[in-house]
Amino acid sequence: MSTYPSPQRHHILSVLVQNKAGVLARVASLFARRGYNIFSLAVAPTEDPQFSRITIVVDVEGTTLEQIVKQLFKLIEVVRISELDPQKSVERELFMATVRTDGENRGQIVELANIFEAKVLAVGVDALTLSLEGSPEKLDDFEELLRGYGIVELQRTGRIALPKLDREAHSRAVKGKAS
Amino acid sequence: MKITGAEALIKALEMESVDVMFGYPGGCILPAYDPLLKSSIRHILVRHEQGAGHMAEGYAHVTGRPGVAMVTSGPAATNLVTPLCDAYMDSIPMVAITGQVSTSAIGTDAFQECDTVGITRSITKHNELVMSAEDLPLAIRQAFHIATTGRPGPVLIDIPKDVLQNSMTWHWPTDEEVQASLPGYHPTTKGHPRMIKEAAKLILAAERPVLYLGGGVLKSRAAEVVREIAELLNIPVVTTLMARGAFPDSHPLCLGMPGMHGTAAAVTAMQKSDLLIALGARFDDRVTGKVSAFAQEAKIIHVDIDPAEQGKVRRPDVPIVGDCKLVSIEILKALRELLDGGEVQADIAPWRSRCSGWQEQFPLSYEPSAPGAALKPQFCLEQIRDHAPEGTILVSGVGQHQMWSSQYWHFDEPYTWVNSGGLGTMGFSVPAAIGAKVGRPDKTVWAIDGDGCFQMTAQELITASISKIPIKVGILNNSYLGMVRQWQEMFYGERYSEVDLGGGVPDFVKWAEAMGCVGIRVDSPEEVAPAIERANSINDRPVVVDFRVEEFEKVFPMVAAGASNDDIILPPSQNDRREYLR
Known part of the structure; x- marks a missing residue:
């Protein structure tokens, strides 16, 4: 039984957001609205209490990933997105x-x-x-x-x-x- | 000095130079309506909150300034959902203020409580529940900043009643404070210089270029510079439904509207093109038809301020994220530099003549009505067009009448066309026309509506009568849900299901009169021009003209949903010429 998506399709997005009420709901509803799949998600404040970091594992092909990242950027409270290469993180x-x-x-x-x-x-x-x-x-x-x-x-x-x-x-x- | 949250709200709106707002009071928003009494802001009391939203949109369409709607909580907020989604789809700057139950009651299923920010999250560019009166000025400043910059869109601010009632110390945030409060919001406006250079080279090298103008050209007020580019190199131009007026229809380079009901010349030129220069356009399914069969030989230059539009539908060869106007200015500059440096544009004369051939062979056309037979809707539109004072603004609902409006009007100026493109909102026309007239009281505003659409929002004509907003409404009344009927005729074997609106009821003239308007009924071709002249001469109240038109008229050309643009269905009279579409 394979628990995690295949390495080619599995991407880790580290999303820095403003630490405000409703931000997680905004991110989650964007995924739901655009039909993207969240594989796992972890969220907590960062060293700076103004910001939280959401770590999202998504299971998609390249073009969809690009769209996810761009759509996430459109959320006003999203400050930065890094795609973490599993080999280099x-x-x-x-x-x-x-x-x-x-x-x-x-x-x-x-x-x-x-x-x-x-x-x-x-x-x-x-x-x-x-x-x-x-x-x-x-x-x-x-x-x-x-x-x-x-x-x-x-x-x-x-x-x-x-x-x-x-x-x-x-x-x-x-x-x-x-x- | 301490003031209430409600006073701060109205003061903030005044600081944002709001001159008019469209709204409807109620329980939770009540505190905001008191300081409004001594405000410079004109408030227009609508008859349904949906009307307030569409009026704000109409106002924004023609002025370029954000429209403002203010309503109460619960059902009022949900009534605003349709216009918010409409504004989101068409990138219309709009600020919506909704009342909310008091902070202590939130989450208790209180009277008229609903999760407004939750409901509107995916149909607004941004929304915010303000939990303290102190935060109100910043929230309002942010709302206007976000609504009007980058890709414009609607922003909703939800304000609990106690936040409006509580007192606060007024502070108007500086630009720096607004910037600092939005660390993740920095729209890119300047295009990448290397990409711009590359675009210019591609444009000069193209043998079959087409300028594909979308709503972004109007939003960024780029019409003039785009025209310079087109004229410099003689590039044919198509204007999408959202861009009608961005390039003059009377211009020899203009091929008209592309897409499902576009002109055969515009549709075919895009199909055969080797370079589409997409400016503020989003490769909408109504334009591309079957995406895999769309403009297969064309390279794509895609200029859009929204990075997410790049590659969403079609991967561009040269993506340029930026403001259409700023980028177009830079592209024009780069083109001139290349030309001055001795570069030569590819010979596009054969392409120009092919395009003109399509225009000559396939003009928009309809069969005029036989003597004694029913009126043709296209004829009514031509007559309204020919009698319209210069600069008339045309507003439409959604359906056949919308397509005929876009096809048969001659749009020669920007910001003279208002319609619901992306969402396709029936009932848009009457309230949007009211908003447009409020924004441009100096202009004649004609709303073209279908009898189906009209019955959705007609009550806003009461608003227009009472608030002295003299719009003109032309109903192309075929007693049918015309576009749905057309699809049932063409694609469902003439099995008409639930599209007959029951001709004769309502009596639109009596209804118009009951709402304080002048009502005119038109049955025959000879009555058309006098009725329009009379409507144009009345400026102290709204006028409704009920044009009784042919029931079975269809919109042509047509590309069936999901079909390739190559399989465009021509008007029956042009079928024998199909071979010229090559």
């Missing part, structure tokens, strides 16, 4: 899962968690809640392996990303121009 996501355990296999699950450097957040009679922070691919692998034990509940945050520091041209940022 660091991505993180947080994952929490409650896994069924019959007692006998608890050791196996904990061992698996140790290998992945996951944390055990809660222990119940017949279940464990684990958390793992890391690259989305690592999370995919962990999820795949846990599935065999029976995942009761699963929650992923959606990825956040920033450009890598040790490269020259790490992101394609276009200044906030709109009409």
Whole structure:
């Protein structure tokens, strides 16, 4: 089971917006109105409380991506959009899962968690809640392996990303121009 | 000194040089109507909030200044939805003020509460719920700035009742403060110099160029410089439905309107062109027909202030983001430099003669009515046109009468044509004509309407009567939803479904008189000219002329929806000449 869209069609947009009421709704309704698909979305204030950063993973071909970016720019509160190349950015996501355990296999699950450097957040009679922070691919692998034990509940945050520091041209940022 | 939010709102509108607004009071907006009593702003009390919106649009169309509409919350705000969407589609600058329930009541399903900013989010260029009286002046300044710069459009400001009632300290934000408050809004107006140079080279090299003018030419007030470009190089010009008047129809280079009901010459010239110079046009489906079959051999220069229009429908060879006027000035300069430097334009004489051939072979035409037979709508339009005082503004609704208006009028000046292009809003004509007349009281304003359209918004003629706005309305009354009937005839095997409006009712003359207008009924060709002359001579009240026209008349030429422009359907009388379209 492939959890994420294929690499060619998967694009990460890092969208800097004014931190104002209704901005997220504006972004979301633009996607809905124009028929674009959001794969995952994470939003939080930045170092400057005036601005928030929305990290959106979209699953589209090139021309549609160009339209998405241009349409997003038309929103007055969008200040800057960077398309982050997955090869040239660091991505993180947080994952929490409650896994069924019959007692006998608890050791196996904990061992698996140790290998992945996951944390055990809660222990119940017949279940464990684990958390793992890391690259989305690592999370995919962990999820795949846990599935065999029976995942009761699963929650992923959606990825956040920033450009890598040790490269020259790490992101394609276009200044906030709109009409 | 402290003033109320309501006083600040009206003062801010005065600071923005608003001279007139169209509106309707009600519960939540009540506080704003009190300071209006001592304001210099003229308020026109409409009969339905939709009318206020279309009047603001009509006003903006002819003046270039933003139209202002003010209404209350809930149902009033939802009644404004259609005009907002109309203005958004046609890039009309407009500022809408809506009342909202008090801040403490928001979200409680209070009386006349609705999520106005939520509802209008995707049909406004921007909207804002103002939560504090202190924020009102900046919100209003931003609204006018956003509505009128970049690609123009409607902006809505939603104001809770308590925000209007609360007191605040007046402060009018400076330009710098407005800029700083909009860190993400910097429309590009100047075109890229390299692209402009490239465009100029392509234009000189083209053997079959066409200037494809859209509404952006009018919005940026570029008509004059565009004409200079056309005349410098003898390039044929087409003007889209939104650009009628941007280039004179009487000019020898003008091929008329392209698109679904465009002239055969305009449609075919675009199809056969090797270079389309698109200025402020957006490759609308009504212009391109089937996109994959549209102007297949043409390279594209696309000038548009909205970057999102570049490549949305057709990928341009030379994209230029910028204001049409500024970019056209630069292109003209670049062309002159190239010519002065010894460059020579490709020989376009054969192309010119092909285009004129199409014009000669395929003029707009209709069969005149036989003696004693019903009036032809095209004849009525020609007569109104021929009797119109110079500079008359023509406004239309949506449907057959709209297409005939665009086809048979001779638009020789910019800002003399007002219609609903993108959204296709039936009922647009009467209120938009009222707005246009308020904006240009010095001009004669004729609204051409269908009997279907007229019945949607006719009550605004009461507004016109009472507020002394003497517009003229010509109803091309065929007792049918004519355009839908035409499609059912042509594409649904003459199976007429729900298009018969039941001829005879209403009595439009009595209705007009009941609304304080002069009503005139016209049945035969001899009555047409005298009725128009009489209408033109009345300037103290609105006039409605009910032209009873032929029921089965169709609009030609026509490109069927989704068909290629190559498959243009000609008027029956020209079918035998089809081979000349090559």
